[in-house]
Amino acid sequence: MSSSISANKAELLAIANSVASEKMIDKAIVIEAMEEAIQKSARNRYGAENDIRAKLDPMTGDLRLWRVVEVVEEVEDYFKQVNLEQAQKLEPGSQLGDFIVDPLPPVDLGRIDAQSAKQVIFQKVRDAERERQYNEFKDRAGEVITGVIKSVEFGHVIVNLGRAEGVIRRDQQIPREAARVGERVRALITKVERNNRGPQIFLSRAHPDFMKKLFAQEVPEIYDGIIEIKAAARDPGSRAKIGVISHDSSIDPVGACVGMKGSRVQAVVQELQGEKIDIIPWSEDTATFVVNGLQPATVSRVVLDEEDGRIEVVVPDDQLSLAIGRRGQNVRLASQLTGHQIDIMTEEEASEKRSKEFAERSKMFEEELDVDETLSQLLVAEGFSELEEVAYVQLDELATIEGFDEELAEELQSRAIEALERHEATARTERQELGVEDALAEIPHLTETMLVTLGKAGIKTLDDLADLATDELIAKKREAPRRRQSNDGPPMRRDRGRADDKGGVLGEYGLSEEQGNEIIMAARAHWFEDEEEAPAASANEPDTQEAADADSTQ
Numbered sequence: 001m002s003s004s005i006s007a008n009k010a011e012l013l014a015i016a017n018s019v020a021s022e023k024m025i026d027k028a029i030v031i032e033a034m035e036e037a038i039q040k041s042a043r044n045r046y047g048a049e050n051d052i053r054a055k056l057d058p059m060t061g062d063l064r065l066w067r068v069v070e071v072v073e074e075v076e077d078y079f080k081q082v083n084l085e086q087a088q089k090l091e092p093g094s095q096l097g098d099f100i101v102d103p104l105p106p107v108d109l110g111r112i113d114a115q116s117a118k119q120v121i122f123q124k125v126r127d128a129e130r131e132r133q134y135n136e137f138k139d140r141a142g143e144v145i146t147g148v149i150k151s152v153e154f155g156h157v158i159v160n161l162g163r164a165e166g167v168i169r170r171d172q173q174i175p176r177e178a179a180r181v182g183e184r185v186r187a188l189i190t191k192v193e194r195n196n197r198g199p200q201i202f203l204s205r206a207h208p209d210f211m212k213k214l215f216a217q218e219v220p221e222i223y224d225g226i227i228e229i230k231a232a233a234r235d236p237g238s239r240a241k242i243g244v245i246s247h248d249s250s251i252d253p254v255g256a257c258v259g260m261k262g263s264r265v266q267a268v269v270q271e272l273q274g275e276k277i278d279i280i281p282w283s284e285d286t287a288t289f290v291v292n293g294l295q296p297a298t299v300s301r302v303v304l305d306e307e308d309g310r311i312e313v314v315v316p317d318d319q320l321s322l323a324i325g326r327r328g329q330n331v332r333l334a335s336q337l338t339g340h341q342i343d344i345m346t347e348e349e350a351s352e353k354r355s356k357e358f359a360e361r362s363k364m365f366e367e368e369l370d371v372d373e374t375l376s377q378l379l380v381a382e383g384f385s386e387l388e389e390v391a392y393v394q395l396d397e398l399a400t401i402e403g404f405d406e407e408l409a410e411e412l413q414s415r416a417i418e419a420l421e422r423h424e425a426t427a428r429t430e431r432q433e434l435g436v437e438d439a440l441a442e443i444p445h446l447t448e449t450m451l452v453t454l455g456k457a458g459i460k461t462l463d464d465l466a467d468l469a470t471d472e473l474i475a476k477k478r479e480a481p482r483r484r485q486s487n488d489g490p491p492m493r494r495d496r497g498r499a500d501d502k503g504g505v506l507g508e509y510g511l512s513e514e515q516g517n518e519i520i521m522a523a524r525a526h527w528f529e530d531e532e533e534a535p536a537a538s539a540n541e542p543d544t545q546e547a548a549d550a551d552s553t554q
Contacts, residue, residue: 033124065104133164134199166201174237206236230282233336243282293334297323368419391416465523474516475504
């Protein structure tokens with residue numbers, strides 16, 4: 001490179017072509033790098049204060065060097081300015097404010113200058129190469145790529161991808177898979193980031209999408225879109241589940257993915273180091289899909305709680321260990337596959353739970369409605385679980401229960417409403433004792449019971465409530481019991497004792513995101529009122545002052 005700066009025209013062009021071809025970057029970038037290097041060296045020779053430009057013709061190799069100066073009336077910077085008289089000598093017809101070109105003779109760059117120019121060119125070419133690598137890979141996330149293992153550093157595998165390098169982090173590798181330098185490896189591109197040292201290409205062999213892409217390579221029907229993988233879950237290196245559906249009724253999705261004598265699935269299994277794969281027919285019906293997802297275990301029945309995203313699955317006693325799987329693997333994968341929290345219980349456990357809930361609800365109705373045991377059990381048997389349901393359900397739904405009539409239904413609703421009012425009054429007293437402002441009781445959707453909960457959490461003023469984010473207020477807590485829908489009336493109460501401490505302050509009450517937003521905005525309303533009043537007050541101040549002056553004058 002030291003000879004390249006002082007080389008003849010043909011050599012300069014040859015060097016530019018060679019570097020551009022070797023690094024696979026645009027020749028114009030190399031030419032620009034050479035011009036920048038020559039400019040830097042020329043400034044070292046003529047003075048760094050000068051505005052020196054260099055131009056290398058990419059076709060002929062001709063090199064021009066010049067200094068740019070501004071025509072001014074009075075010169076303050078002799079390196080970058082000239083007066084009008086000197087400018088007329090350099091370029092006849094020059095006027096004040098013009099920028100003119102002062103040609104410079106080519107410089108014979110010494111060894112130090114040449115070395116400096118070499119560094120500039122190398123840096124420019126390196127930056128261009130990194131940008132090319134980033135542009136090449138930035139839109140390839142989600143693609144399976146093959147590379148050669150270059151090295152293993154602190155457990156992370158560095159993969160040579162040809163024009164760039166990728167990394168398979170330790171947590172994205174298949175456990176117990178040996179990575180040997182020089183071996184070819186396939187992986188999924190998960191993310192490409194721009195970095196000062198070049199693009200960071202993150203690869204994964206543990207991601208569920210990697211398994212999906214492998215199936216697409218092995219199963220033509222998936223590649224063609226006839227069969228679709230709707231869901232996938234993996235325990236890398238051990239077991240996986242995929243839910244498939246066919247858009248052609250004549251093609252069996254499971255059979256197509258398995259292949260003749262298991263040839264297709266076996267190819268994927270080998271690539272994933274023997275990972276066992278369960279191929280499951282996908283279904284729009286959540287309960288059916290959960291039953292399929294828990295294969296090979298047999299399921300007796302499924303109880304869905306769509307509101308809380310939880311599913312209770314009852315299995316025969318002899319199927320419990322199979323449904324749960326070793327270290328909970330089967331139920332964990334089924335939960336990931338379906339997107340629902342799955343609770344597994346045996347017939348005996350389910351029966352005990354139902355009996356306990358039945359007894360608790362019957363006792364509650366017996367005490368709150370002042371009815372006998374038989375009547376309270378009838379209500380529970382019909383699916384009623386909370387006072388709100390009895391109070392606000394359609395009257396004919398109560399009246400049609402066997403042994404009930406319209407008069408009894410009206411009486412039950414009246415007692416349920418009275419019981420709710422008693423609870424509300426008790427909660428109001430407790431809320432006031434906690435010091436919760438009355439202003440909070442005016443906010444929509446908030447009941448006195450909710451206000452007590454807020455008070456116990458230290459939220460007692462409008463500002464306290466306004467400072468909360470919606471999620472902090474209403475995010476649902478785990479283990480929340482199911483609710484029966486009613487046609488109107490206030491939000492139904494929940495058994496707070498069953499909820500853990502995760503979630504929002506009012507997470508146990510089942511408020512929707514829209515209701516949560518309305519509560520927060522209502523609590524913040526006074527902020528905006530204060531802002532509107534402040535400018536109005538300041539606008540009135542001069543009038544007030546003028547009136548005071550007038551009074552004093554009188």
